[in-house]
Amino acid sequence: MNHDIEHALAAAQENLQAGRLDDAAGLLRGILASVPDHGEALSGLGYIAANQGDHARAAEYLVQASAHVSMSMDQLNFAAQVCQLAQRHDAAIALFERCLTQFPHHAASLYGVAMSLIQLGELQRALEALVHLCKIQPQSAEAHYNRGTLLGTMARYEDELDAYQQAITLKPRFVRAYVNLGVALRDLGRFDEALLQFKKALSIDPNDAGARTNRAQTNLLLGEFEHGWREYEWRWRDGTCSHGFPQNTLWTGTQPIDGKTVLVHHEQGFGDTLQFVRFVDRLSAAGAHVVLRVQDALLPLLQNYRGAAEVIGERSQVPHFDYHIPTLSLPFALKVRAPDLALSGPYVQADGALAPQWDDLFTGSVRRPSVGIVWSGSRTHLNDHNRSISLEQLKPVFDANADFFALQPDVRDSDRACLAQLEQRGVLRDVSGRLTTFAETAALIARLDLVISVDTAVAHLAGALGKPVWIALPFMPDWRWQLDRSDSPWYAKARLFRQTTRDDWTGVVAALRAEIDALPGPDNGEYLPSIEGPV
Template identity: 80%
Template sequence: MNHDIELALAAAQKSFNAGQFDEAASLLHTILASVPDHGEALAGLGAIAARQGDHMRAAEYLTRPSATTSMSVDQLNFAAQVCQSAQRHDDAIALFERCLAQFPNHAASLYGAAMSLIQRGELQRSLAMLEHLCKVQPLSAEAHYNRGALLGTMERYDDELEAYRQAIALKPRFVRAYVNLGVALRDLSRFDEALLQFKKALSLDPNDAGARTNRAQTNLLLGEFEHGWREYEWRWRDGTGSHGFPQNTLWTGAQPVTGKTVLVHHEQGFGDTLQFVRFVDRLSAAGARVVLRVQEALLPLLRHYRGAAEVIGETAPVPHFDYHIPIMSLPFALKIRAADLATLAPYVHADEALIRQWDDLFADTDRQLKIGIVWSGSTTHLNDRNRSIPLAQLTPLLDADVRFFSLQQEVRESDRACFAQLAQRGRLRDVSARLITFAHSAALIARLDLVISVDTAVAHLAGALGKPVWIALPFMPDWRWQLERNDSPWYAQARLFRQTTRGDWTGVVAALRAEIDAVRHV
């Protein structure tokens, strides 16, 4: 090695150890100016970028020498972890596999490769890695816990339960394993057992937000609203989100609000805002001046909401307020009971001018039923794989002698070919280019006879508008739809169509088609 390069590397290492990253980087760039593919210099720049939190740049540096330079297992594993952080999972998998080629039982590489394979959707290969890890580290509770989480994703539910129980046997105070076991049991409709697992978790850590929130959702699903609303307040303590407003001005229902300005701010999804905005009316009736803060896409629809003195978007300056409250905390603060959920009249209204903009679609005197349909929600939703329906599975429904309008703003890649075919056959009208905001969607829905939707925001929009809405629900629904009922206390015009077998939409689609045919012949 060139003596000057040796001196520069040593000086760069010294600067790096002292936290002088800019100086270290400058020395390493000097090396690259004369030897552009110098492995140690590239690795050093990668380490600096990683330390500074720039994982994308770090991955660029670290993958260049990794392809041509002999690297130790520790170096390969570090480069792989950086690629994971940069969401470059193909590179991460290749680097972890190079580690495993040298040391097949290297635990960190087995785990790392499994996590990246999950991100790539290669679940069977990931499971093989985790099963190997469990053999290498049979006493690792974490290894069995991670295997259980993957088995649940793969819908191998009995094996999932066994893996969590094995993790608990190895680590009896493993709170997260009790929580996951409880969630798995709840999703199998074994509610008493699920609640017992949450209770065990909380006996070990009374402040575990995951156990509290999941117990809350289970109680809400079972209609135990008093317990459910109270513990649902723990959702803010699980580390996944913050509303960004001071805790000392949070309205809990205990403080008098007459003459006070209360900021009600949105949280979670569009559907949550549409569902819970009804409670703003009760708050204003109690004497509060309510400022309602909503997502920008909902602002044109809710700008003149009757229960609010002022409605603002999420990017607008927040006016002075005395108290604030997240919108989904209103039922707890207002002490809402089951009987208080019902709203017989619509509480959201479409704009008349926007309604007229759809005249061109309804110019004929066709007496066919006009039905809007939504078959999938956001791909980023945690329960998307359960709540969304592949469009092809709806073909028997879409062959009914009615007019279908797609209320989807986005059609996912896997549905596009089927969507194009249905549109070409005239079975499904695509109006997505005109659905600019929820106000435009509301105006179209106002012209329809019925909306059919999976559990997504459009279902709540139709319900809030007072439009008949048929909602297709997975075997284990979100807590708000409760169990074993085909109506909803939230929406007077809603009908619920539930899976009877987990993951199988056949019965739901057949029931929807039968009901459409029955309505047509009335």
């Protein structure tokens, strides 16, 4: 090794140990200026970047270093974990596999490679790694727990239950395993057993937010609103979200609000805001000056919302307030029960000034039912794989005698070929490119006869507008749709079309097609679909 480089490396190491990271980095970059592929300098810069929280740059240095220098097992694992933090899972897998080539039973590498494989959707390979991990560490409750989580993702539900039960046998006070077991049982429709698992978890740790919120959602699904709303407040304690407002000014329904300013602020998704904004006018009726804060995308639609003295966007400055409350906490604070959900008419209004921009869609001489359709929701939603439908699966619907309009705000690459084919056949018109705001979508929906949607924001928008909306639901729906009913207490003109077999949309698509075929013909005037009868 060149003496100058050796001296620079020693000085860099000394600076690192003293915490002088910038000085160390300067010396290491000096080495790279003369020897661009110097493995030790690259590795050192990767360590510094990781220490500074720049995982993308750290991963780049460490991947380069791994190609030019022999790394120990610990060094390979560190580099792989940095790559995971940088979302470079292909590189992480390659580094973990180098470890496993030398040490096939290395537990940390088996776990790490499984987690990256999951991120890339290679679930079977990930399961093989976790099964191997469970074989070499049969007494590891965590290993069986992680295997159970993956099995659930793979729709191997009975195996999932078995894995959680093995974890609990090995670690009887394993709260997370009880919670996941409860969720898995709930998703199989075994509600009493699910509630028992949540109860067991809470007997070990009464403050476990995961057990509380999952029990809340289960009770809400079952229509047990009093217990459900109260425990749903634990969602703020699970570490996944924060509203950023002081706890001491949270309105809980007990403080008088006559003459007070109450900030009602959005949380979660667009659909949640559209669903729960209905309760705002109850605060103004109690004498409150209500400031409603909504997502910017909803601001044009809700800017004149009834009961709100002022409506602001998420980037607007928040005015002084006496109390605040998250939107989904309103039912708890207002002690909402099932009979309180029903509304006699629409509570959101479309802007009539936007209606003429859709005139070109309704110029045909033959009047047929006009149907807006949405087949998938946000890709980032945790339950998206269950609630969304591929456009290919919906193709039988478009053979019905109706005019279909795609209200899909985000067309996935996997659906584009099918969409192009349906457009070419003239059975589906894609207007999504013209739907730049919820206000524009509302103006179009107001002119349609019917909206068909999966469980996403457009379904709530149509319901809030008082439009007939048919909602396609997975076998185990979100709690707000409850069970064993084809109507909804939330929306008077909603019909619910439910999977009868988990992960199988065939029956739902057939039912939708049959109901569209049963809509009134052109001689019957208005095309207002019936909302009566079971589905």
